[in-house]
Amino acid sequence: MIIRKRVHSKLNKLDQNQTPIFDALMEYHKRDTIPYHVPGHKRGEGMDNKFKDFVGNNILSIDVTVFKLVDSLHHPTSSIKKAMELAADAYGADMSFISIHGTSGAIQAMILSVVSEGDKILVPRNVHKSITAGIILSGATPVYMDPEIDKNLGIAHGISADTVEETLKAHPDAAAVLVINPTYYGVASDIRRISEIVHSYNIPLIVDEAHGPHLGFNDRLPCSAMQAGADICAQSTHKIIGSMTQSSFLHVRSERIDIRRVQQVMNLLQTTSPLYPLMASLDVARMQIATKGKELLDKAIDLAEYVRTEVNKIPGLYCFGKEILGTPGSFAFDPTKITINSRGLGLTGYEMEQTLAEEYHIQFEMCDLYNILAVGSFGDTKENHDKLLTALREISAKHYGTKPEKREILDMPAIPELAITPRQAYYSKKKKSVPLRDSIGMVSAESLMAYPPGIAVVNPGEIITQEIIDYVQALKDANLMVQGTEDPAVENIKIICVE
Numbered sequence: 001m002i003i004r005k006r007v008h009s010k011l012n013k014l015d016q017n018q019t020p021i022f023d024a025l026m027e028y029h030k031r032d033t034i035p036y037h038v039p040g041h042k043r044g045e046g047m048d049n050k051f052k053d054f055v056g057n058n059i060l061s062i063d064v065t066v067f068k069l070v071d072s073l074h075h076p077t078s079s080i081k082k083a084m085e086l087a088a089d090a091y092g093a094d095m096s097f098i099s100i101h102g103t104s105g106a107i108q109a110m111i112l113s114v115v116s117e118g119d120k121i122l123v124p125r126n127v128h129k130s131i132t133a134g135i136i137l138s139g140a141t142p143v144y145m146d147p148e149i150d151k152n153l154g155i156a157h158g159i160s161a162d163t164v165e166e167t168l169k170a171h172p173d174a175a176a177v178l179v180i181n182p183t184y185y186g187v188a189s190d191i192r193r194i195s196e197i198v199h200s201y202n203i204p205l206i207v208d209e210a211h212g213p214h215l216g217f218n219d220r221l222p223c224s225a226m227q228a229g230a231d232i233c234a235q236s237t238h239k240i241i242g243s244m245t246q247s248s249f250l251h252v253r254s255e256r257i258d259i260r261r262v263q264q265v266m267n268l269l270q271t272t273s274p275l276y277p278l279m280a281s282l283d284v285a286r287m288q289i290a291t292k293g294k295e296l297l298d299k300a301i302d303l304a305e306y307v308r309t310e311v312n313k314i315p316g317l318y319c320f321g322k323e324i325l326g327t328p329g330s331f332a333f334d335p336t337k338i339t340i341n342s343r344g345l346g347l348t349g350y351e352m353e354q355t356l357a358e359e360y361h362i363q364f365e366m367c368d369l370y371n372i373l374a375v376g377s378f379g380d381t382k383e384n385h386d387k388l389l390t391a392l393r394e395i396s397a398k399h400y401g402t403k404p405e406k407r408e409i410l411d412m413p414a415i416p417e418l419a420i421t422p423r424q425a426y427y428s429k430k431k432k433s434v435p436l437r438d439s440i441g442m443v444s445a446e447s448l449m450a451y452p453p454g455i456a457v458v459n460p461g462e463i464i465t466q467e468i469i470d471y472v473q474a475l476k477d478a479n480l481m482v483q484g485t486e487d488p489a490v491e492n493i494k495i496i497c498v499e
């Protein structure tokens with residue numbers, strides 16, 4: 001296999017200026033076609049003005065259904081097929097699939113394409129819930145790998161290559177390995193080395209690249225999954241680059257993955273009524289990143305670095321950058337990510353996020369106990385960044401030195417033993433709720449998550465231990481967050497009744 005090491009755009013064989021899905025819709029619009037097809041609003045004509053007056057007619061005019069001119073997502077033969085080939089060419093894949101169910105849908109399809117009932121799949125413990133859903137749907141047996149925890153920041157970084165190597169040695173019968181590249185906070189592990197390790201077992205490396213659709217288009221960014229030689233990766237194009245929410249790509253290499261099976265799985269999971277403007281926006285976003293990505297990303301990175309430098313001058317705030325690299329789970333960093341740690345102000349990330357939203361009308365992407373996360377992108381401007389910096393300076397001036405620093409982060413208990421698969425636990429009809437303190441030795445039917453660092457303490461199918469119960473109590477005592485059970489107070493947990 002050729003491992004593409006350079007930026008993707010230098011490798012294109014196709015003319016990346018093309019936008020076949022968007023062009024087909026423009027042709028339909030230009031013809032002023034009379035619609036006797038769904039959707040029933042008929043190019044906006046039958047829609048109430050309340051919505052139409054705000055969104056405008058154009059988007060409604062290209063909200064169409066499957067017919068020859070615009071092609072079919074389930075059986076692509078013309079414009080959609082061409083758009084998939086262009087995406088594969090742009091990203092260095094053999095085929096790219098369009099997901100209109102976001103990366104969650106793409107991840108479920110990715111897992112169902114590589115593992116079946118009883119197969120072992122290695123996954124990080126801090127996975128997104130769509131991965132757990134894929135594991136439940138497939139019936140696979142998860143083998144969890146501990147990510148590296150950054151106690152200072154209170155977040156989980158990547159999985160180290162050594163962890164992958166050791167886990168594979170212990171489970172040489174694994175059918176696939178899944179890693180996250182990069183994390184929500186933009187930290188990536190050594191995915192090239194991981195790829196070599198996984199492929200030495202001749203099994204596929206599958207990647208949750210929700211936060212990496214821009215990787216590979218600028219040398220200042222971490223290596224992309226496809227550049228590292230991964231076999232399949234799901235990307236939230238909508239999260240970081242220019243497409244509309246819910247539109248994602250699933251990129252596939254054919255050496256270890258059956259591309260026809262992937263199409264079948266996508267057809268099994270996806271609606272037969274995809275939103276064409278969504279797919280067109282994905283098509284245009286691919287054109288944009290492939291043809292202008294380098295310059296646009298340079299601008300986004302420069303602006304994010306400006307914010308980072310300025311935030312680090314504000315008392316009580318810290319925005320990490322490349323200085324955190326060098327530990328096992330943090331090999332590379334995406335500088336477009338702006339994580340602001342507010343521990344030094346004695347404020348939680350939740351308090352910071354709410355203050356910014358309510359008092360300054362600045363909405364962050366995510367917050368956790370100690371941090372707020374801003375996603376940097378082509379859409380940023382220096383003017384907006386300056387408004388953010390002014391707000392942060394004001395918040396610091398108000399709070400710095402008035403409260404003690406928040407410090408707590410507790411060591412996680414060991415990953416518990418799996419008694420039955422997550423699928424068996426999910427579908428079990430024999431569940432009941434018991435007090436958590438009485439649940440030692442029982443099989444959990446629920447997940448329990450600890451924040452920070454956002455990692456499952458127990459997952460469905462796992463055996464609850466004394467250590468877990470003590471840890472949950474310690475989290476509560478420290479006013480840290482533990483959640484996931486049906487009982488919001490986490491006094492009770494659902495377990496599987498064993499005869």
Ligand SMILES: Cc1ncc(COP(=O)(O)O)c(C=O)c1O
Pocket residue numbers: 101102103104105107128130180183184208210211236246248
């Ligand atoms: C790491 C990770 N994977 C997968 C997803 C799911 O992506 P989507 O929202 O596009 O379904 C997310 C969403 O936040 C995520 O953070």
